[in-house]
Amino acid sequence: xxxxxxxxxxxxxxxDFIKQFIDTFxxxxxxxxxxxxxxxxxxxxxxxVSQEPPPLKTPAPLQEQVASNVKIQTxxxxxxxxxxxxxxxDRRYLAEVKTGDNLTVLFKQAGLSxxxxxxxxxxRSEAPILNNLRPGYTLVFDINDxxxxxxxxxxxxxxxxxxxxxxxxxxxxxxxxxxxPDVIQTFKQATIEDSLFMAAxxxxxxxxxxxxxxxxxxxxxxxxxxxxxxxxxxVLYEEKFLNGKFIGNGAILAAQFSNQxxxxxxxxxxxxxxxxxxxxxxxxxxxxxxxxxxxxxVRISSNFxxxxxxxxxxxxxxxxxxDYAAPRGTPVQATSDGRVVYAARxxxxxxxxxxxxxxxxxxxxxxxxxxxxxxxxxxRVRQGQVIGYVGxxxxxxxxxxxxxxxxxxxxxxxxxxxxxxxxxEAIAANEMQGFREQTQILLAHLDSFSQNPxxxxxxxPKKE
Numbered sequence: 159x160x161x162x163x164x165x166x167x168x169x170x171x172x173x174d175f176i177k178q179f180i181d182t183f184x185x186x187x188x189x190x191x192x193x194x195x196x197x198x199x200x201x202x203x204x205x206x207v208s209q210e211p212p213p214l215k216t217p218a219p220l221q222e223q224v225a226s227n228v229k230i231q232t233x234x235x236x237x238x239x240x241x242x243x244x245x246x247x248d249r250r251y252l253a254e255v256k257t258g259d260n261l262t263v264l265f266k267q268a269g270l271s272x273x274x275x276x277x278x279x280x281x282r283s284e285a286p287i288l289n290n291l292r293p294g295y296t297l298v299f300d301i302n303d304x305x306x307x308x309x310x311x312x313x314x315x316x317x318x319x320x321x322x323x324x325x326x327x328x329x330x331x332x333x334x335x336x337x338x339p340d341v342i343q344t345f346k347q348a349t350i351e352d353s354l355f356m357a358a359x360x361x362x363x364x365x366x367x368x369x370x371x372x373x374x375x376x377x378x379x380x381x382x383x384x385x386x387x388x389x390x391x392x393v394l395y396e397e398k399f400l401n402g403k404f405i406g407n408g409a410i411l412a413a414q415f416s417n418q419x420x421x422x423x424x425x426x427x428x429x430x431x432x433x434x435x436x437x438x439x440x441x442x443x444x445x446x447x448x449x450x451x452x453x454x455x456v457r458i459s460s461n462f463x464x465x466x467x468x469x470x471x472x473x474x475x476x477x478x479x480x481d482y483a484a485p486r487g488t489p490v491q492a493t494s495d496g497r498v499v500y501a502a503r504x505x506x507x508x509x510x511x512x513x514x515x516x517x518x519x520x521x522x523x524x525x526x527x528x529x530x531x532x533x534x535x536x537x538r539v540r541q542g543q544v545i546g547y548v549g550x551x552x553x554x555x556x557x558x559x560x561x562x563x564x565x566x567x568x569x570x571x572x573x574x575x576x577x578x579x580x581x582x583e584a585i586a587a588n589e590m591q592g593f594r595e596q597t598q599i600l601l602a603h604l605d606s607f608s609q610n611p612x613x614x615x616x617x618x619p620k621k622e
Contacts, residue, residue, distance in 0.1 A: 251299040255291045264291075268299045274307050278322055281330040287312060287320050311335075316405045339398040341408055345607035347392040354381055357391075367395055367407055372454065373542075374424045374436050375415050377446040377581070380573075384417055391415040394604050410436075412600040414608075423604075425597040429589055439601070441585035441593050448515075448579050449493040449541060452523060452561050453482045453548070478569040479522070479562035486557040488548040489530075490523055492539045501534050507560070508552025511545050520567075524560040525552050 251268045265275050279288050291297075291312070298311040306324065313319040317337045322330040348361030358368040371393055372381055379385070396408025413424045424444050428434040436444040458480060492513055499520075500512035507524035511533060514520050527549025539545060550557050563572035585593045 249301055251301070253297045253299070255293055255295040255297065257293050259291065259293075261288055261291065264297055269301070269305070270299070270307055277328075278307065278310060278330050281322070287314075316400050337400060339400045339405060342397050342399060343394060343411065343603065344397045345392070345394050345604075347390065347608070350385055350389040350391075351387055354385060354391075363393065364407065367393065367410065369454070370410055371413055371415075374410065374413060374444055375422060376450050377444050378422050379415060379417055380450050386418055389415070389417050392604065392608055394600070394607060412597075412604045414604065423601075425600050427585070427593050427596055430592070437585060437593070437597075439597070441590060443582040443584055445541070445582040446576065446579055447494055447582055448519075448521075448563075448576065449491065450576055451482065452491050452493050452521075453484050453488055453559055454491075458482060479524075479560050480572055482548075482559045482561060483556070484548045484558060486527055486547075486549055488557075488559075489544040490526065490546045490548060490559055492541060492543050492545050493521055494519070494541050496521070496539055498533055498535055498537045498539060498545075501529055501537075503551070506553035508554065509546070509549065510552075513539065513545075518566055520564040522560075522562040522564075524562075525549055525554040525558060527551065527557075 253264050253267060255264070261275050261279070262272060265271070292314075296313040298313065299307065300309040300311075302308040309321060309323045310330075311319050311321045317339060319335045321333045321335055323333070325331050346361050346363045346367075348357040348363065350357040354372060355365070355368055358365075358371075363371075371391070375381075391414065393410060393413040395410040398405050398408055409426060410424075411426050415422045415424075423439050424436045425439065426434060427437055438444060490511075494513075494515045496513040496515040496519075498511065499514045500510060502510065504510040504524075507522075509524075509526040509529065511523045511526065511529065512520065513523075523546060525548070526546040529546045530544045533539070533545050548557050548559050554560075561572065563570055563575070565575070
């Protein structure tokens with residue numbers, strides 16, 4: 159071995175020597191393995207070597223660890239949120255309660271959870287107001303920066319609300335808020351040319367005030383037959399304002415109606431017990447014991463007659479009542495306090511209600527389409543209470559109310575006997591001094607406004 163190496167050193171250069179050595183001492187298959195190893199070593203050495211060690215991996219915050227386990231939805235995968243009918247003003251959200259709404263639905267619309275509902279409804283004994291929401295209520299949500307409900311105000315009317323506020327113990331305290339409106343006395347007057355309601359509209363008098371005015375004078379004026387062109391009426395009533403905004407009408411304080419040359423005056427008086435009613439200047443009630451008509455402002459289609467030709471039978475038969483033509487469904491009122499003695503079908507009368515008023519008087523209401531709730535034999539009713547609705551049941555050619563009035567068991571012409579019927583109670587003798595003091599002021603206001611109508615508008619806030 160020594161000899162051969164020395165021989166090669168003398169007669170070959172280095173590269174020839176290496177080649178001869180490989181051919182002599184390495185089998186071919188070993189040589190292939192060596193080449194592959196050398197090639198792999200070259201690839202490894204060709205990769206760049208980082209000069210800085212990798213940064214240490216710190217544990218992520220707990221909320222990030224939780225979030226990493228939540229599936230992230232793409233925008234297309236997220237279902238569309240329903241439209242939320244809320245108004246956003248800074249950090250406050252307003253929602254008006256509509257039919258079918260409940261607290262859970264409204265809280266969800268405001269971005270709050272069922273847990274928020276539970277916390278506020280179980281924090282106070284007064285919280286049941288939250289479980290008795292009515293359409294028209296307004297909810298005002300105040301949500302803080304952390305997404306927590308800081309306060310909730312339930313506005314039931316412009317003058318009343320309930321405020322729930324989160325305290326330091328994470329409970330909700332409640333405050334019942336009652337606001338006092340500014341009350342302004344307003345005076346209006348009008349002249350009748352065609353009808354009471356047309357005249358009232360032209361005089362700037364609202365429909366509710368007109369209806370109340372007609373009711374006050376219903377005991378002394380028949381608005382179906384008695385009104386004439388040229389009749390005048392004046393009314394002094396209250397208007398309510400909150401923060402300068404009109405929120406509704408108050409009571410009628412005094413009114414006058416001039417009908418065919420005769421003037422009637424109605425004054426509101428509240429007695430020592432807190433009860434109030436309308437009286438004339440002598441302290442007599444404006445109400446008769448019986449209303450003039452069982453239906454408001456309608457047309458009389460047939461009067462009381464003992465020799466009327468029957469429209470269906472075509473024979474002469476007594477018509478022992480008064481027919482009031484009115485649209486189907488028009489409310490029918492009890493003309494006086496009484497007791498229901500009959501409420502069922504009765505032959506040609508159709509659906510019939512019979513009321514007994516004391517020992518002497520009885521009234522009948524026929525051809526009804528239906529009865530009002532609670533109207534049945536034995537029920538007590540008050541004057542003006544709705545007892546049924548105009549219809550065509552029984553022998554009726556069209557929608558109308560057939561009204562009969564009996565005194566001591568005998569049919570009487572209600573339209574001619576009404577003025578002879580007793581009035582309702584007058585002011586008691588021990589109340590007359592207080593009545594005079596209250597009504598004297600009203601009469602003075604009514605007189606001054608009648609002479610100078612513009613005075614009633616001087617201090618009135620502008621309606622919105």
